[in-house]
Amino acid sequence: MKRNVAIIGCGQTKHSSRRRDVNVAELVSEAVYNALEDAKVSMREVDAFVVGNMPGFEGIAQPEQWLGEWIGTAGKPVIRIATGGTTGGSVGQGGYYTVASGLHDVAVAVAWEKHSDSKEAGATTGLLHVGLGNFFHASAYGLSLKNLVAINIVGAAAGVAVYQARFYMHRSGCDIRHFDMVAAKARRNAAKNKYAHLQWPGCTPEDIAKTEIITYPFRYGHVCPASDGASAIVVAEESIARKKAKQPAWFKGLASYSDEENQLQSENFGGVGVTDPSEQRGAWLSAIKAYKMAGINNPQKEIDMAEIYQPFPSQELIFAERLGLFDEGTAWKALEKGDTDINGRMPCDPSGGVNATNAIGSSALQRILECALQIMGKAGEHQVPKKVHNAVAHGWGGVTNYTTVTVLGDSPGR
Amino acid sequence: MQRKVAIVGYAQSRHQHNMQKTREDMVFEVCKEALHHAGILREDLDTVVTASTDFLDGRTISSVFLSMAVGAFMKDESKVEEDGTFALYYALMRILGGSHDVALVEAHTQGSTMNPHQISCFTLDPLFDRSIGVLNDISAAALQARAYMNKYNVSEKHLATVAVKNITNAAKNPYAHRKMPGLTEKEVMKSKIFCEPIRELMMSPVSDGACAVILASEEKAKKITDKPVWIQGVGTCQSSYLRDRDIDNLDSLEMAARTAYKMAGIKNPLAELDVAEVSEKFAHEELMIYEALGLCKEGGGKKLIEKGTTRKNGDFPVNPSGGALGADPTCATGLIRVIEAAKQIRGEANGYQVPGVRRALAHGQFGICAQKNIVWILGGKSS
Numbered sequence: 001m002k003r004n005v006a007i008i009g010c011g012q013t014k015h016s017s018r019r020r021d022v023n024v025a026e027l028v029s030e031a032v033y034n035a036l037e038d039a040k041v042s043m044r045e046v047d048a049f050v051v052g053n054m055p056g057f058e059g060i061a062q063p064e065q066w067l068g069e070w071i072g073t074a075g076k077p078v079i080r081i082a083t084g085g086t087t088g089g090s091v092g093q094g095g096y097y098t099v100a101s102g103l104h105d106v107a108v109a110v111a112w113e114k115h116s117d118s119k120e121a122g123a124t125t126g127l128l129h130v131g132l133g134n135f136f137h138a139s140a141y142g143l144s145l146k147n148l149v150a151i152n153i154v155g156a157a158a159g160v161a162v163y164q165a166r167f168y169m170h171r172s173g174c175d176i177r178h179f180d181m182v183a184a185k186a187r188r189n190a191a192k193n194k195y196a197h198l199q200w201p202g203c204t205p206e207d208i209a210k211t212e213i214i215t216y217p218f219r220y221g222h223v224c225p226a227s228d229g230a231s232a233i234v235v236a237e238e239s240i241a242r243k244k245a246k247q248p249a250w251f252k253g254l255a256s257y258s259d260e261e262n263q264l265q266s267e268n269f270g271g272v273g274v275t276d277p278s279e280q281r282g283a284w285l286s287a288i289k290a291y292k293m294a295g296i297n298n299p300q301k302e303i304d305m306a307e308i309y310q311p312f313p314s315q316e317l318i319f320a321e322r323l324g325l326f327d328e329g330t331a332w333k334a335l336e337k338g339d340t341d342i343n344g345r346m347p348c349d350p351s352g353g354v355n356a357t358n359a360i361g362s363s364a365l366q367r368i369l370e371c372a373l374q375i376m377g378k379a380g381e382h383q384v385p386k387k388v389h390n391a392v393a394h395g396w397g398g399v400t401n402y403t404t405v406t407v408l409g410d411s412p413g414r
Numbered sequence: 415m416q417r418k419v420a421i422v423g424y425a426q427s428r429h430q431h432n433m434q435k436t437r438e439d440m441v442f443e444v445c446k447e448a449l450h451h452a453g454i455l456r457e458d459l460d461t462v463v464t465a466s467t468d469f470l471d472g473r474t475i476s477s478v479f480l481s482m483a484v485g486a487f488m489k490d491e492s493k494v495e496e497d498g499t500f501a502l503y504y505a506l507m508r509i510l511g512g513s514h515d516v517a518l519v520e521a522h523t524q525g526s527t528m529n530p531h532q533i534s535c536f537t538l539d540p541l542f543d544r545s546i547g548v549l550n551d552i553s554a555a556a557l558q559a560r561a562y563m564n565k566y567n568v569s570e571k572h573l574a575t576v577a578v579k580n581i582t583n584a585a586k587n588p589y590a591h592r593k594m595p596g597l598t599e600k601e602v603m604k605s606k607i608f609c610e611p612i613r614e615l616m617m618s619p620v621s622d623g624a625c626a627v628i629l630a631s632e633e634k635a636k637k638i639t640d641k642p643v644w645i646q647g648v649g650t651c652q653s654s655y656l657r658d659r660d661i662d663n664l665d666s667l668e669m670a671a672r673t674a675y676k677m678a679g680i681k682n683p684l685a686e687l688d689v690a691e692v693s694e695k696f697a698h699e700e701l702m703i704y705e706a707l708g709l710c711k712e713g714g715g716k717k718l719i720e721k722g723t724t725r726k727n728g729d730f731p732v733n734p735s736g737g738a739l740g741a742d743p744t745c746a747t748g749l750i751r752v753i754e755a756a757k758q759i760r761g762e763a764n765g766y767q768v769p770g771v772r773r774a775l776a777h778g779q780f781g782i783c784a785q786k787n788i789v790w791i792l793g794g795k796s797s
Binding site for chain 2: 002003023052055056058066068073075076078084090093096098101102103254256259397399402
């Protein structure tokens with residue numbers, strides 16, 4: 001009864017701080033047309049669209065209604081999905097369900113962000129508003145906005161990630177040098193990816209260590225950029241996929257479990273909250289379900305590479321463990337050994353990942369897209385040397401509580 | 415459809431202008447009530463899909479603090495923006511895909527926090543339309559109303575008749591916002607003018623409200639309830655943006671209806687359906703919806719309202735619950751229509767029940783001049 005569904009085409013834009021050459025609509029269409037061209041699918045063959053971004057960052061509500069004309073949505077179903085940092089992952093999974101449902105045969109999933117259209121960096125102000133939404137709760141404890149900013153609670157994404165990193169350092173025994181190594185690896189890998197934003201060929205951990213500390217344990221060199229960019233995938237059912245693509249990237253398993261809210265920000269609706277933001281039970285649950293769907297029993301052996309959502313370097317280590325790619329507390333040891341390099345045993349973020357390119361809405365879709373490229377053998381310079389049979393794509397967001405996990409493979413079998 | 419899917423439970427809040435509750439409280443109450451209505455527990459849910467928009471909720475990542483309130487924590491969940499019926503569509507796709515069996519769908523808006531008419535300006539083309547500052551959903555609807563009225567010789571009295579029909583129907587609906595029994599056409603035509611020809615009582619009120627629906631696959635639905643409401647057909651479509659389309663018709667609704675009718679095997683909707691619940695954000699839209707749904711010929715909308723066919727006691731009642739003119743918590747409005755259609759099929763619409771409903775239509779829309787539309791065909795036991 002279950003339909004087999006595959007990615008048959010991928011398209012993304014060049015990412016940079018300011019894409020002054022295009023407006024939002026043109027940026028989005030650039031990715032969509034690249035994907036259609038890659039899939040050898042005409043606009044007429046597309047049955048449905050799944051779109052998403054973080055609307056507040058560009059200040060356009062429901063942007064697909066206006067920019068739909070640029071990507072050919074007129075007269076077709078359009079579902080808009082937005083879940084914060086995981087938006088792209090949710091959009092990609094929406095693309096899967098659109099086709100798996102049997103209601104549509106070919107779908108385009110597209111996600112984007114154009115940070116430069118906002119006066120201030122969206123990742124800072126936008127996420128500040130997430131925190132402010134719960135200001136009422138904090139003010140009940142006598143905290144003023146100034147207090148909240150001072151103790152990082154509404155310190156946007158970095159404010160949350162710092163707590164998470166400290167918890168992880170305490171649990172695993174890693175230190176700031178390992179974050180330098182992850183960030184350097186991300187920039188080195190990005191140099192091989194022509195679409196990436198922060199490219200630094202031959203970047204070493206020492207180069208990163210020279211940058212100043214923003215808030216311990218994060219240095220300036222650890223933090224992701226705010227990028228303009230879009231990414232799109234074409235999703236199709238089995239018979240079309242086999243006709244159009246030499247090697248489709250099959251969806252094998254997927255899940256998006258929400259964790260409980262981070263206690264630092266939560267209104268504690270249920271009376272409980274997460275005190276350790278590096279625990280990430282949502283990621284555990286998602287990985288377990290996705291691997292079960294995919295028929296993967298031992299991810300350490302059966303997964304060939306991973307694209308992890310790591311705007312901050314600590315997150316590559318945390319989530320590599322949560323996805324079951326390394327034993328608890330050992331990801332930094334694998335990093336030291338070079339296991340997570342492009343030519344390592346378990347390549348993590350060969351594209352450079354979110355740490356090198358962060359167009360927020362699109363970032364998690366890019367992870368799915370990059371895994372698909374590796375399976376299809378189209379990644380170009382950053383193609384991992386070994387044959388990729390199974391790959392796992394991860395997305396993360398919300399107030400540390402949203403996760404998407406998508407397992408792709410070179411055959412639909414489970 | 416690959417699997418049969420049914421609505422097994424639902425709940426809605428008492429819609430009003432200012433609910434005096436936090437968003438989280440409001441949402442928690444309807445979700446709890448929907449689970450209670452279906453007779454299941456949070457543990458029985460496989461997936462949760464919520465609907466709202468960041469702009470209407472007035473915060474970035476609007477769903478993020480709701481995962482506790484809707485019971486989505488530690489569940490496979492997602493959020494669809496815009497009308498709740500699109501979230502229902504996504505939940506349906508999740509069940510049809512075979513990886514989930516029971517889904518909870520929730521939609522809400524608190525219009526008292528963020529005025530949806532102001533927010534509508536942010537959905538305009540940011541390069542041109544927004545900067546000239548004359549358009550919002552009301553002024554665009556006024557242009558649409560005039561274009562339609564001129565084309566088919568529809569008078570303001572026809573719009574007033576629609577408003578009277580829906581608002582007096584709403585008076586009997588305990589959940590509706592507007593309570594104006596005995597409203598007359600004269601009063602509607604004397605109400606405050608917003609943008610000629612749109613008057614206060616010809617447009618939907620700004621409401622606070624939430625609603626929730628529980629969907630289940632065939633095997634689960636039969637275990638949960640002996641009165642499942644089956645989804646027989648669904649279709650959705652988005653038109654071009656305002657400047658690139660003829661606003662005097664609802665072409666996307668016509669296409670959505672065609673898809674839904676085909677799936678449900680309906681050839682003559684007027685004869686084969688028993689009742690319709692539609693999202694008419696403005697009175698003239700209801701006449702346009704009649705035509706797009708194929709209830710009458712092009713331009714025949716005014717005749718249906720003249721003859722009283724769509725009144726509660728008419729041959730084909732439309733909006734016995736009062737429709738969007740009765741209450742309009744923006745993102746929840748379409749999903750409330752689905753609930754009202756399901757209530758008619760199950761015979762639970764106390765006070766405004768249409769006798770002998772076996773098949774019903776529900777419609778949801780979003781965007782300026784109803785740019786996006788979705789049509790649901792629901793059926794009872796016999797089908």
